[in-house]
Amino acid sequence: MSRIWSDRQLERATPAQAKDIRGRAFLQAVNRMLASKRLPGPDVRDPATCPVEALPALIAEYSMEEFISPGLKEEYIRALLARRYDLKRMKGYIAGIRLGLSLVGVEVDWVQWFEETPMAAPNTHRLKVVFDKPMLDGVPIGDLYHRRAAARIIEAMKRFSQSEDIEFVIRTALQGHVGAITRLSGRIHLKALGTAEQTIAATLGTGAITRLNGIYHMKGLPV
Incomplete structure (x- = not known):
C-alpha cells in the first residue's frame, strides 16, 4: 500500500x-x-464539483454572501462562485454589473446620465433588467424575490456614488391570451416584441398582477 x-x-x-x-x-x-x-479537499473547494450540501460553506469560504440570494438556483450559485475573482476585481464598473447579472441568466440595458437627451444629473443611470427564465427555485419569474435578487447583485457591484432608476422586465413566449393587467401604483408596460413574445415591465416599487395562461405575480419592491 x-x-x-x-x-x-x-x-x-x-x-x-x-x-x-x-x-x-x-x-x-x-x-x-x-x-x-482520494482526499475530498479539492473537490469541495471547486465550485464545479462541490457537493450541493457543501455549497453554503463554500459561499462563506469565498465571502460571496453579498451576491447569493436565498433560493438562487444551484447552477447560478456555482457560476457566481466560479467567477468570484472577476466579480470582485470588477466592482464599481458597469461591465462588472453586467457580468454579475449574466451569471444568473439576466440581461441588463444600461443608459448613463450623459447618454440621455438632454443629459441627466451626473452619476444617475437608467437600467432595464430583463428576466428570460426563473433564477430562483419555487417562485414565479420576475416576482418580488427575483427583483430583490437582481437588485442585490447590482448593489454588491455598483459604485456608492451611483444612483439607478431600475425597470424590471419579463420576456416570455405567449402561451395564450392576456387575461388582465392590474395597475396598483407606478406604471406597467405591455410591449409587443413580435408575434411570439411580449414584455411586462414595472418600475422599482410598483405593483402588478398579470395573467399569461397562468399567473405571474409582480409585487412592489421596497426601496
Missing part, C-alpha cells in the same frame, strides 16, 4: 508524548488510511 508521508515527516509531526509504540502505530494506520482514499 502506498504512503503519503515519509518516516521523517511522521517523526517531525509526532508530538513527544505520542512517540511510543502506540502513538507510532496510530500514525502509521492513519497514513495508510489516507493513502487509500
Whole structure:
C-alpha cells in the first residue's frame, strides 16, 4: 500500500508524548488510511464539483454572501462562485454589473446620465433588467424575490456614488391570451416584441398582477 508521508515527516509531526509504540502505530494506520482514499479537499473547494450540501460553506469560504440570494438556483450559485475573482476585481464598473447579472441568466440595458437627451444629473443611470427564465427555485419569474435578487447583485457591484432608476422586465413566449393587467401604483408596460413574445415591465416599487395562461405575480419592491 502506498504512503503519503515519509518516516521523517511522521517523526517531525509526532508530538513527544505520542512517540511510543502506540502513538507510532496510530500514525502509521492513519497514513495508510489516507493513502487509500482520494482526499475530498479539492473537490469541495471547486465550485464545479462541490457537493450541493457543501455549497453554503463554500459561499462563506469565498465571502460571496453579498451576491447569493436565498433560493438562487444551484447552477447560478456555482457560476457566481466560479467567477468570484472577476466579480470582485470588477466592482464599481458597469461591465462588472453586467457580468454579475449574466451569471444568473439576466440581461441588463444600461443608459448613463450623459447618454440621455438632454443629459441627466451626473452619476444617475437608467437600467432595464430583463428576466428570460426563473433564477430562483419555487417562485414565479420576475416576482418580488427575483427583483430583490437582481437588485442585490447590482448593489454588491455598483459604485456608492451611483444612483439607478431600475425597470424590471419579463420576456416570455405567449402561451395564450392576456387575461388582465392590474395597475396598483407606478406604471406597467405591455410591449409587443413580435408575434411570439411580449414584455411586462414595472418600475422599482410598483405593483402588478398579470395573467399569461397562468399567473405571474409582480409585487412592489421596497426601496
